[in-house]
Amino acid sequence: MTLKERTQVGIVGAGPAGLLLSHLLALGGVESRVVEVRSRAHCEARQRAGMLEPATAQLLRDTGLGRRLDAEGLEHDGIYLQFAGERHHMNFRELTGRGVTIYPQTEIVKDLIQIRNANGGIAEFGATDSEVAGLDSDLPELRYTDAAGQRHEVSCDVIAGCDGFRGICRPAIPAGGLRTIALRTYPFSWLGILAQAPPSTDQVIYARHERGFALHSMRTPQIGRLYLQVPADDDISQWPDDRIWDELSLRLAVPGWHLRTGPVLDKSITGMRSFVATPMRYRRLFLAGDAAHIVPPTGAKGLNLAVADVAALATALIGLLRYGRSDLVDAYSDTCQERAWRATYLSWWMTTMLHVLPRQDPFDSALQIAQLRNLTSSRAAGAMLAEIYTGGAPVRFDPSPKASPAAFLGPESLVPAWDDSR
Ligand code: PHB
Numbered sequence: 001m002t003l004k005e006r007t008q009v010g011i012v013g014a015g016p017a018g019l020l021l022s023h024l025l026a027l028g029g030v031e032s033r034v035v036e037v038r039s040r041a042h043c044e045a046r047q048r049a050g051m052l053e054p055a056t057a058q059l060l061r062d063t064g065l066g067r068r069l070d071a072e073g074l075e076h077d078g079i080y081l082q083f084a085g086e087r088h089h090m091n092f093r094e095l096t097g098r099g100v101t102i103y104p105q106t107e108i109v110k111d112l113i114q115i116r117n118a119n120g121g122i123a124e125f126g127a128t129d130s131e132v133a134g135l136d137s138d139l140p141e142l143r144y145t146d147a148a149g150q151r152h153e154v155s156c157d158v159i160a161g162c163d164g165f166r167g168i169c170r171p172a173i174p175a176g177g178l179r180t181i182a183l184r185t186y187p188f189s190w191l192g193i194l195a196q197a198p199p200s201t202d203q204v205i206y207a208r209h210e211r212g213f214a215l216h217s218m219r220t221p222q223i224g225r226l227y228l229q230v231p232a233d234d235d236i237s238q239w240p241d242d243r244i245w246d247e248l249s250l251r252l253a254v255p256g257w258h259l260r261t262g263p264v265l266d267k268s269i270t271g272m273r274s275f276v277a278t279p280m281r282y283r284r285l286f287l288a289g290d291a292a293h294i295v296p297p298t299g300a301k302g303l304n305l306a307v308a309d310v311a312a313l314a315t316a317l318i319g320l321l322r323y324g325r326s327d328l329v330d331a332y333s334d335t336c337q338e339r340a341w342r343a344t345y346l347s348w349w350m351t352t353m354l355h356v357l358p359r360q361d362p363f364d365s366a367l368q369i370a371q372l373r374n375l376t377s378s379r380a381a382g383a384m385l386a387e388i389y390t391g392g393a394p395v396r397f398d399p400s401p402k403a404s405p406a407a408f409l410g411p412e413s414l415v416p417a418w419d420d421s422r
Helices: 016-027 040-045 054-062 067-072 092-096 105-118 241-252 302-323 327-354 362-377 379-389
Strands: 002-012 032-035 074-076 079-083 086-090 100-102 122-124 128-133 141-145 151-161 180-195 205-207 214-218 224-231 264-278 285-287
Touching: 002 016, 002 128, 002 141, 002 302, 016 032, 016 105, 016 302, 032 141, 040 105, 054 067, 054 100, 054 302, 067 105, 079 362, 086 362, 086 379, 092 379, 105 122, 151 302, 205 241, 205 327, 214 241, 224 241, 241 264, 264 327, 302 327, 327 362, 327 379, 362 379
Parallel strands: 002 032, 002 151, 032 122, 079 205, 151 285
Antiparallel strands: 074 100, 079 086, 128 141, 141 151, 180 224, 180 264, 205 214, 214 224
């Protein structure tokens, strides 16, 4: 027996994008259902960068998700850029008035699941055989088998693909439905570890070294998160813990500084890729977050982009489904792509400036050093990095009937993040 059901928005994926969309829609009086193939435990443990732009943190606070974020988030004024054995502090707060907050994605996902459960939201974890169908009709369907084996066919006004780069939604778009797919694969990967070791730095260190890039980040005052550039085809079995710590100590070294080590709790290798699909919509299917675009982790933009997409999408879908206006959904893709490309630019810039190519020539190496020296010695150059790194553009969520497409983004992007006069 198949259960035939109805919801307003069928959401594929229970990462930060899908769960936040469901939460924001509920705040605007729109019903949704989240379907996820992974288990809840998997979603709550998935390691991703946890660096929030101020506008991202503000949106979370403004929508009831600020309690643990404010208690446990680590406020950073900026970052360290390291090269040629020197470590330079880039004080973003001094340059732009904005810092960043470290609050891991795992915790955002836990907060979102908790608030959705408390508000009676429906999220199905551990679903199988999920598919989207009828994308050319006015009532597309989200079909899946739940964890107990029950088959569901849910008719939806709209489907939101929040199911990541390898999800089912983007490939379900018929040929010709996507105008362009811009893709760049970088010829190296990141080996990331989570370590039971108090961070040896108060702010994130980005280090360019002749042996390759290294990054020292953190999750809590007790848990470090560190990365090494490794060859694209490298195998994690080649990296016993001692080798990882030795390499990190070498690449992060500056005189008088010592890297604290500890048990490695988790380690994995991730490819470095950049991708943008345009437009982020096919009829009644909307793509958000990694389903529409991915960035390499350098600069930690992925989560921030996903939150910005979802704030715009929730505003647009509330406009459509509650107030019967289509101007906001029509503006959705363009609204989000401007920000996505700015983030793509930042992550490309930082990636190419800080990583060493397999057979890098001396010209490129000297240029990287010259660029880093310019960034760390010119206030104007530093301010440009600081502006893009810390975001700048407000993240708009406006569930009111008078939400404006012009207010989403655009040249007025440096206005305050939240407008209390709504
Ligand atoms: C992280 O904390 O995992 C992180 C921070 C900054 C980055 C990338 C990753 O640029």
